[in-house]
Amino acid sequence: MSTDSLICVEHLYRYYGPLCAVDDISFEVRRGEVLGFLGPNGAGKSTTMQIISGNLAPSAGRVLVNGADILDQPRRAKTGLGYLPDQPPLYREMTVDEYLWYCARIKRIPRGASRAAIERVKERCGLGAVGARVIGNLSKGYQQRVGIAQAIVHAPDVVILDEPTVGLDPIQIREIRALIRELGGDHAVILSTHILPEVQAVCDRVQVIHRGRLVFDDSIEGLQRHMFMSWLTVAMHNAPPAATLAALPDVVCVEDMGGGHMRLQYRPEAADFPERMVARAVAEGWRLHEIAQERRSLEEIFVDLTRAEEAAA
Amino acid sequence: MTVLAIAGRELRSLFLSPLAWTLLAVVQLILGYMFVTQIDFFLQLQPRLPGILDAPGVTEIIVAPMLGNAALVLLLIVPLLTMRLLADEFRNRTLPLLFSAPVSMTEIVLGKYLGVIGFIAVLLGLIALMPLSLLVGGTLDIGTMCAGLFGLFLLLSAFAAIGLFMSALTGQPAVAAISTFGALLMLWIIDWSGDGSGGGLLVWLSMVRHYEPLLRGAFSSADVAYYLIVIVTFLVLSARRLDSWRLQH
Numbered sequence: 001m002s003t004d005s006l007i008c009v010e011h012l013y014r015y016y017g018p019l020c021a022v023d024d025i026s027f028e029v030r031r032g033e034v035l036g037f038l039g040p041n042g043a044g045k046s047t048t049m050q051i052i053s054g055n056l057a058p059s060a061g062r063v064l065v066n067g068a069d070i071l072d073q074p075r076r077a078k079t080g081l082g083y084l085p086d087q088p089p090l091y092r093e094m095t096v097d098e099y100l101w102y103c104a105r106i107k108r109i110p111r112g113a114s115r116a117a118i119e120r121v122k123e124r125c126g127l128g129a130v131g132a133r134v135i136g137n138l139s140k141g142y143q144q145r146v147g148i149a150q151a152i153v154h155a156p157d158v159v160i161l162d163e164p165t166v167g168l169d170p171i172q173i174r175e176i177r178a179l180i181r182e183l184g185g186d187h188a189v190i191l192s193t194h195i196l197p198e199v200q201a202v203c204d205r206v207q208v209i210h211r212g213r214l215v216f217d218d219s220i221e222g223l224q225r226h227m228f229m230s231w232l233t234v235a236m237h238n239a240p241p242a243a244t245l246a247a248l249p250d251v252v253c254v255e256d257m258g259g260g261h262m263r264l265q266y267r268p269e270a271a272d273f274p275e276r277m278v279a280r281a282v283a284e285g286w287r288l289h290e291i292a293q294e295r296r297s298l299e300e301i302f303v304d305l306t307r308a309e310e311a312a313a
Numbered sequence: 314m315t316v317l318a319i320a321g322r323e324l325r326s327l328f329l330s331p332l333a334w335t336l337l338a339v340v341q342l343i344l345g346y347m348f349v350t351q352i353d354f355f356l357q358l359q360p361r362l363p364g365i366l367d368a369p370g371v372t373e374i375i376v377a378p379m380l381g382n383a384a385l386v387l388l389l390i391v392p393l394l395t396m397r398l399l400a401d402e403f404r405n406r407t408l409p410l411l412f413s414a415p416v417s418m419t420e421i422v423l424g425k426y427l428g429v430i431g432f433i434a435v436l437l438g439l440i441a442l443m444p445l446s447l448l449v450g451g452t453l454d455i456g457t458m459c460a461g462l463f464g465l466f467l468l469l470s471a472f473a474a475i476g477l478f479m480s481a482l483t484g485q486p487a488v489a490a491i492s493t494f495g496a497l498l499m500l501w502i503i504d505w506s507g508d509g510s511g512g513g514l515l516v517w518l519s520m521v522r523h524y525e526p527l528l529r530g531a532f533s534s535a536d537v538a539y540y541l542i543v544i545v546t547f548l549v550l551s552a553r554r555l556d557s558w559r560l561q562h
Contacts, residue, residue, distance in 0.1 A: 053413040057559045078415040089410035091322070093329045105318030106414040150410065 004031045006080075006158050006188035007052065012061035014047055014212075021047045022058070023212035031157070034184035036203030037192035040302060044212040045192040046086055049162050052190070053083035066157050079108065082156035086163050088147025092136030096127055096146055099135055100153055107154040117153055124179060125149040126172075140167040148176065152183065159183055161191040165198060177202050199223070208305055215305040223301075230268040232277065235290035236260045248280065263294075315416050319424025323398070324431045333432065336390055340383075341439055347382050348443045351375045372454040376444045377528045380461040383440055384468055384524060388501060391469060392493035394432060395476025396486040398425045399555070403484035412559070422477070422552045429473045437466055457530035464527025467540035468520060472497055474547035481554040 007029040014022035021044045029035050037045045050056035052063050054070045054077065063070045068077035091099060100121065104114040122128050125145045130138060135146060144167055151159055164180065165173045180202045183189050193199060199206055199220070206223045208216035216223075230252075239260040246254045250270040255263040266273040274293060281288035296304070327333040355374045362368045402408045411421050441462055447453055475496050480489040497520075504519035516522055523536040 050409075053409070055409050055412045055559060075415040075417065078413060081413060083409060083413035085406065085409040087406045089405075089407040091326060091407060092405075093326055094322075098325075102318060102322050103410070103414075106315050106411065106416050108315065108415055 005029065006031050006066055007190065008064040009048075009052065010062050010064075012048065012051060012063065013059045014044075014051060014056065015059045021212050022051065025061075025209070025212070025214050027207060027214065027217065029158075029188040029190060031188055032185060033205060034180060034189045034191070034203045036199040036206045037190060037209060038194065038196070038199060038206060038216075039192075039209040040194065043209045045209055046162055047212075048209065049083070049160050049190065049192060050085070053081060053085075053160050054078055055083070055085070079154075080157040082151035082154065082159045084147045084151040084161045084164060086166075088143055089150070090135050090143055090146060093134065095132055095134055096122075096138075097131040099146065100149060103150045103153050109154050117155070121149045121153045124152070124182075126175060141169060141172050144168055145172070145176075148179070157187055159187050159189045161189065163192055163194075165193070165195070173198075208302065210302060210305065216301075230266050230270075230273075231294040232264045232266065232274055233290070233292045233294060234262050234264065234277065234281075234288060236262070236281065237287035237289060238285060240284065240286060248277075261290075315414075316420050316424045316427060319411075319416075319421060320427035320431060323425055323428025327394075327428070327432055332393065336393060337436065337439065340386060340390055340436065343386055344379065344383055344440055345443065348375070348379050351379050370454055371447060371451060372444075372457045373529075375447065376453070376458050377461055379444065380440075380465050380528055381524075384465060384521075387436075387465075387469055388472065388497050389494065391433075391472040392476055392479075392490040392497065395429055395473055395480055395493060396490035397480065398429065398477050399480040399551070400483055400486040400489045403558075404486070408558075418552045418555045421555060422481075422548055426473065426477055426548060426551075429477070430470060433466070433469045433473060437462060437469070440465070454530070460530045460532050461528045463532075464524050464536075467527075467537065468524050471520065471540045471543040471547075474544040474551075475500075478547040478551045478554065481551045481558075 005028040007027075009025060009027050012022050012025045013020070023044075025044075025048060027035075037048070039045045047056065051058045052065070052070070054074055057071065063077075065077040066080045070077045091102075094102070097118070100118045101114065104118060109117050122131060125148050127142070127145055127149055130142055135143060138146070144164070148161065148164060151161065161180070165176050168176060177198065180189060180191060184202070184204070191202070200223075203220060205219055206216065207214055237260060239262065242254045242256045242262065245251060245262060245264060250267045250273050252265040252267060254265075257263060264277070274291065278288065278291060280286075352375060355371065358374065402411070444453065444458055472493075476489070476493040479493040479496065480486070482492070483489050500518060500520045502519075504516045504522055506515055517539070523539045526533055526536055
């Protein structure tokens with residue numbers, strides 16, 4: 001375990017009856033890192049986050065937050081931890097100010113420092129104007145912000161956010177993403193999402209979790225590489241037979257979609273293939289009028305990663 | 314410190330809902346009526362009292378029966394007060410706030426409990442005002458009255474501990490209320506079996522049996538110990554229940 005690793009998860013398992021929701025997950029998050037948790041619904045993202053935040057006991061394995069075991073030294077571990085569950089834990093009958101004051105109390109911020117901490121977090125989360133409003137009357141977006149404020153009011157080293165931008169409008173999403181980036185500066189942040197652009201916008205590292213297993217753990221660049229596939233879609237007015245294209249160097253296979261549209265798969269090492277393809281089409285007079293490199297959706301990456309996983313098993 | 318914060322929030326949210334105010338109003342109305350009928354009874358009895366040797370006083374005739382009745386009324390009311398303590402947190406999914414904060418299960422349970430005890434203290438204060446109003450026109454046996462009020466406080470605290478535990482068992486406040494009511498009533502009538510001579514344990518378990526001596530002004534540490542045991546037992550069970558909730562939910 002490196003000294004700056006704020007979250008350290010070791011061989012985590014969690015069973016719901018016979019169902020294994022988290023299956024041998026281990027990872028570390030360092031200070032200044034924003035880790036994105038990606039996965040389809042029911043993959044085990046929320047379960048993992050609940051375990052790290054001390055809301056759920058693991059069946060096996062352990063979690064260290066800032067060097068303290070969440071089960072053995074809960075108070076030490078939780079002092080440096082902020083958690084926003086998928087449903088913000090709000091008392092609807094309280095005003096925003098009362099609620100944050102209560103949070104400051106139970107998170108053991110000294111009384112003298114509480115007022116300033118609350119003002120700071122309200123400003124950060126854009127809650128300045130709604131301090132005296134009752135939480136139950138706020139819109140979903142504002143409630144979500146109060147939930148985030150609750151998680152960071154005590155300036156924790158570790159922030160865990162379960163789908164923090166759900167229910168927000170596009171402007172709020174941008175603000176919250178900026179806030180998360182800012183938090184990533186001197187904290188360790190884990191956030192879960194199923195929105196790919198969100199991961200690209202805020203995360204340094206990505207983990208894909210599927211059926212309780214980590215199937216992918218890499219930097220954002222690594223994910224980008226996964227996204228660009230070695231598939232080209234081309235459309236030609238004077239298309240040659242598919243066999244001609246299949247005979248080109250570096251081509252793996254060709255699908256004829258009809259009407260001059262073709263899909264070509266090329267060897268991933270041949271990065272200059274699209275360029276050569278265009279030159280060839282011009283030289284041969286195929287009258288190429290459309291060429292596009294396919295980008296895969298998150299679903300396809302999931303499918304791909306899980307297939308690789310199953311093949312390896 | 315955090316215990317007081319949790320208790321304060323609990324008390325506050327009780328008073329922010331119409332439930333607490335309604336309970337206070339209904340209890341006050343019913344007990345007020347009982348108080349007045351008791352005074353009426355005393356006024357009928359008064360001319361004959363000087364002729365009786367060792368005659369009962371105002372406190373015995375008015376205050377003790379009223380506090381006795383109050384216990385029965387509050388047996389119905391306390392479950393409604395405690396039903397939401399933890400059940401609401403389960404249902405509204407607000408528990409993660411407490412679970413991810415540096416607060417132990419014991420502190421959560423104690424905070425919740427002290428919140429209700431605060432409410433019960435307010436309730437008792439209002440009830441105590443009725444007998445105290447008699448001081449305007451007469452004298453009271455303050456010692457007997459205090460023993461009675463203290464007994465009622467212990468009884469209600471035990472009710473609340475049981476209610477808190479029931480509330481920790483379910484996410485449905487109504488289920489918590491009904492279970493609490495059932496448990497309290499059972500403990501109330503548990504000495505009915507036989508004639509109270511054979512079942513020593515059942516008699517000991519009965520909540521009324523430990524309340525009656527205090528109403529008569531007889532302060533026995535065994536009775537106080539009984540209530541303390543009930544309170545501590547159910548508070549510990551509640552904390553355990555919260556802890557195990559993380560294992561299974």
